Every structure is written in structure tokens, then in C-alpha cells.
Amino acid sequence: MALDILIVDDEQDIRDLIAGILEDEGFETRVAGDSDSALAEIEARRPSLLILDIWLQGSRLDGLEVLEEVKKQHPDLPVIIISGHGNIETAVTAIKRGAYDFISKPFETDKLLILVERATEVGRLRRENTELKEKVGYDLGLTGNSSAINMVRNTIEKVAPSGSRVLISGPPGSGKEVVARLIHEQSKRANGTFVVVNAASMSPENMESELFGIEENSVVQKTGVFEQAHGGTLFIDEVADMPQTTQAKILRVLTDQSFERVGGNTRVHVNVRVISATSRNLREEIEEQRFREDLYHRLNVVPVVVPPLTQRRDDIPQLTYQIMSQLSTVTGRVPRQVSPEAMAALQAFDWPGNVRQLKNIIERLLILSSDGEEIGVEMLPAEIVADMDVVSPGRNNEIMSLTLRDAREKFETEYLKVQINRFDGNISKTAEFVGMERSALHRKLKNLGLSGQEKK
Numbered sequence: 001m002a003l004d005i006l007i008v009d010d011e012q013d014i015r016d017l018i019a020g021i022l023e024d025e026g027f028e029t030r031v032a033g034d035s036d037s038a039l040a041e042i043e044a045r046r047p048s049l050l051i052l053d054i055w056l057q058g059s060r061l062d063g064l065e066v067l068e069e070v071k072k073q074h075p076d077l078p079v080i081i082i083s084g085h086g087n088i089e090t091a092v093t094a095i096k097r098g099a100y101d102f103i104s105k106p107f108e109t110d111k112l113l114i115l116v117e118r119a120t121e122v123g124r125l126r127r128e129n130t131e132l133k134e135k136v137g138y139d140l141g142l143t144g145n146s147s148a149i150n151m152v153r154n155t156i157e158k159v160a161p162s163g164s165r166v167l168i169s170g171p172p173g174s175g176k177e178v179v180a181r182l183i184h185e186q187s188k189r190a191n192g193t194f195v196v197v198n199a200a201s202m203s204p205e206n207m208e209s210e211l212f213g214i215e216e217n218s219v220v221q222k223t224g225v226f227e228q229a230h231g232g233t234l235f236i237d238e239v240a241d242m243p244q245t246t247q248a249k250i251l252r253v254l255t256d257q258s259f260e261r262v263g264g265n266t267r268v269h270v271n272v273r274v275i276s277a278t279s280r281n282l283r284e285e286i287e288e289q290r291f292r293e294d295l296y297h298r299l300n301v302v303p304v305v306v307p308p309l310t311q312r313r314d315d316i317p318q319l320t321y322q323i324m325s326q327l328s329t330v331t332g333r334v335p336r337q338v339s340p341e342a343m344a345a346l347q348a349f350d351w352p353g354n355v356r357q358l359k360n361i362i363e364r365l366l367i368l369s370s371d372g373e374e375i376g377v378e379m380l381p382a383e384i385v386a387d388m389d390v391v392s393p394g395r396n397n398e399i400m401s402l403t404l405r406d407a408r409e410k411f412e413t414e415y416l417k418v419q420i421n422r423f424d425g426n427i428s429k430t431a432e433f434v435g436m437e438r439s440a441l442h443r444k445l446k447n448l449g450l451s452g453q454e455k456k
């Protein structure tokens with residue numbers, strides 16, 4: 001996405017000259033000849049950079065006053081001041097008031113370009129800084145090598161550069177936001193902003209001002225997420241949680257790429273890629289008339305399905321160690337080893353909260369254990385070991401009341417149930433792990449009445 005630069009100068013020759021130079025370099029430009037039209041352009045859409053002349057002949061405000069107005073609304077917007085010859089003092093004042101730098105007239109093309117590159121870079125860094133704060137915790141990427149996660153990875157690679165809208169579905173905590181961030185990072189908009197908005201965490205009253213911003217008497221009071229995401233990607237999480245009226249407005253934005261702020265009538269034109277996510281079944285929501293079918297089709301140009309963690313149990317060891325090493329960097333603690341029994345229990349558990357729940361449990365284990373200590377089954381939360389009771393000696397007294405034959409059968413049944421579950425019903429992998437021939441395992445499962453458990 002080309003960066004959008006606003007050039008404000010009262011001399012048309014200078015405006016056109018700068019615009020020409022910048023357009024040749026691939027920037028998008030807009031021009032304004034006086035203070036009011038400059039403010040109106042900024043209000044219509046926040047540019048990536050402002051090039052501002054100090055002397056604005058015939059204007060209501062001079063350059064310094066425009067700078068002050070702009071900084072009130074957009075403190076992070078980089079501004080380059082154009083000063084006349086012998087006007088260095090005013091230029092210095094401008095820098096004190098928040099301008100990034102200045103260039104004196106007449107200027108050399110190369111000098112202008114270097115300054116523009118630097119200023120846009122600064123703007124990008126300022127934005128990245130803000131985004132980084134939100135991003136902490138998402139820098140693991142998409143961990144895992146299971147076929148389920150590899151399929152997701154392939155889809156991301158294909159869909160990212162296409163620029164199409166994507167609808168990600170999957171249960172809570174399964175990694176939908178991770179997928180959305182990867183699509184953005186691998187797209188042509190990677191240099192633009194990635195803005196996240198969660199429809200489930202906004203009250204219906206605030207939703208529209210969050211999305212579209214607020215304007216009062218032609219003054220912008222708040223910039224909405226659609227405007228913030230101009231040139232980048234807007235990720236709408238839990239998209240099904242929007243009231244019908246908001247759904248209708250979103251549909252219009254997707255059609256026209258423009259909208260009006262709440263309370264205003266300025267049309268804001270934006271270029272935004274929308275990625276949405278849901279943990280609900282949107283088909284059902286449509287049937288129940290809670291979600292608009294036309295919006296569903298607009299959002300769902302490419303569907304991506306993130307599988308629950310139980311469909312990629314093979315990934316649990318790698319996820320455990322990745323999460324552990326990430327958390328130890330943040331907390332300064334030494335990563336722990338996990339005993340084979342504890343890992344088997346983690347792999348056998350059903351994880352209703354998916355990767356987020358796994359992450360929380362690992363964080364708890366890291367905090368509760370001491371440096372150098374191995375994480376054993378006894379340290380795992382009760383709900384995780386419940387399924388493992390029978391294979392965990394000392395935790396279960398029931399087995400002591402059985403004959404050896406019945407005890408062995410019970411043990412074998414529970415043990416194999418856990419192992420099959422752990423390998424996602426794959427008999428070859430289970431057989432290899434438990435040290436049996438595939439055919440012998442099949443016979444054993446049949447005898448124990450477990451033959452329905454395997455996948456193939």
C-alpha cells in the first residue's frame with residue numbers, strides 16, 4: 001500500500017512540484033492551498049505524513065497554528081515544515097511544537113526525499129511501538145507441525161497476498177487472532193497498521209463510535225478503527241456479536257469503502273482489508289436471523305478454519321516448550337522440563353479453552369515450580385490428571401480392590417484410551433509409541449471393546 005502524503009503550500013507551483021516528485025517515488029499525494037482545506041483533508045482521512053509550509057498567504061491560520069491543531073488530534077502524525085529562506089528560527093519553533101524536521105526553500109529533490117523517507121519511517125515506528133504493546137504474546141507465530149496446522153499455514157500463504165477478505169472460524173483460544181496477524185504480515189499491507197477490534201467486548205451503544213469515530217460540529221472527537229486501519233488491515237473478532245444495525249453499516253462500508261463518523265456528515269474514504277473471526281456457527285446465526293446473510297457473503301470471501309487443539313494433539317509438546325521459552329524470557333525464569341507422563345497427560349486432555357488454556361496452565365506451572373525442577377504429573381491441575389487416574393499409581397485406590405486380571409484389564413483399557421486419544425486416533429503412531437505391532441494392537445483393542453476409538 002502506497003503511503004498517503006498531504007502537501008500544504010499556498011503556492012501551486014511548489015505543491016505540484018512536491019507532489020510530482022513524491023508520486024514518481026510511488027507515494028500517494030493530496031494537496032491543499034490554505035489552512036482550512038488542509039484541516040478538512042486531514043479530517044477526511046489521517047495522512048501518513050504532512051508536508052506543511054509555514055507561510056500560508058490568505059489563510060485563516062498560519063503553518064504553526066495548523067501544526068498545533070493537527071498535533072492536538074494526531075500527536076503521532078509526522079510533520080515536515082517548509083520554511084522560506086532566512087526563516088530558520090520559526091522552523092526551530094515548529095520542531096519544538098512537535099514537527100519532525102524542516103526543509104528550506106528552494107530545496108534539492110534528494111534532500112526532500114531523504115527527509116520524507118525518514119519521517120515516514122518514524123511514523124511507522126511510532127505506530128509499530130503502539131502495536132507492539134498489543135502484540136506481546138502473539139509473536140510465537142503459528143506453532144505446530146500437525147497436518148491440521150500445516151493446512152492452515154498453507155491457506156494463509158495463499159490468501160495473504162491476494163488481499164481478499166477472510167473469515168476465520170474456530171473455537172475460543174484456538175489461535176484465530178494469530179492467523180489474522182500472519183495474514184496481515186504476509187500481505188502487501190504488511191507496512192500498514194493491523195488494528196484489532198472485538199465486537200464481544202464493546203457495548204452496543206459504543207460500537208459505532210469505536211468503528212467509525214465521532215465528529216461534533218465538523219471537529220473530529222475520536223478516530224474510529226476503520227480510519228486507523230487505512231492502508232492496513234482491520235481484524236474484527238467475534239463478528240457475530242454486532243447488533244443488526246451495525247451489521248448493516250459495516251456492509252455499506254465494505255461496499256463503498258467510505259462512511260460517516262457518528263454525529264458528522266464528512267464522508268471518510270478508506271482502503272482497508274477486513275479480516276473477521278467467529279467462534280460461533282454463522283450459518284446457525286443466519287438461520288436464527290441474528291446475522292445478515294449478505295454481510296456473511298461479503299466477509300467470507302475466503303474461509304479459514306482453525307481446528308481445536310484436540311485435533312492437533314501432536315503439536316502439544318512443541319507448543320508447551322515454545323510457550324515455556326517465551327514465558328521464561330518475559331519472566332526471567334528458567335524453562336522447565338516436562339516429564340513424559342506429564343506430557344502424555346497434557347496430550348490426552350480435552351482443552352475446552354484450547355491454546356489459551358494451555359498457555360495459562362504452563363504459566364502457572366512455571367511460576368509454581370522451582371528452577372531446575374522437572375514438571376511431573378503430580379504438579380498438573382486436577383482436571384488434567386482426572387483422565388489419567390488409573391495410570392497414575394497412588395492416585396487411585398479402586399484398582400486395589402480388583403483381582404490382578406481385572407486390574408490389568410482396567411489398566412490396559414484406560415492406558416490405551418489415553419494413548420489413542422493422545423495420538424488423535426492414529427493406530428500406527430499409538431502402536432509405535434506403546435511398542436506393539438499394529439495388528440496386535442488392533443486385536444487388543446477389539447478384545448478390550450475399544451475398537452471404535454481409533455481413526456483408521
Ligand SMILES: Nc1ncnc2c1ncn2[C@@H]1O[C@H](COP(=O)(O)OP(=O)(O)OP(=O)(O)O)[C@@H](O)[C@H]1O
Binds near residue numbers: 137140173174178
Ligand atoms: N498455533 C499457535 N502457536 C502459538 N501460539 C498460539 C497458537 N495458537 C494460539 N496461540 C496463543 O494462544 C492465545 C490465544 O490465541 P488467539 O487469541 O489467537 O485465539 P482466538 O481464537 O483469537 O481466541 P478468541 O476466540 O478468544 O478471540 C494467544 O496468546 C496466542 O499467542
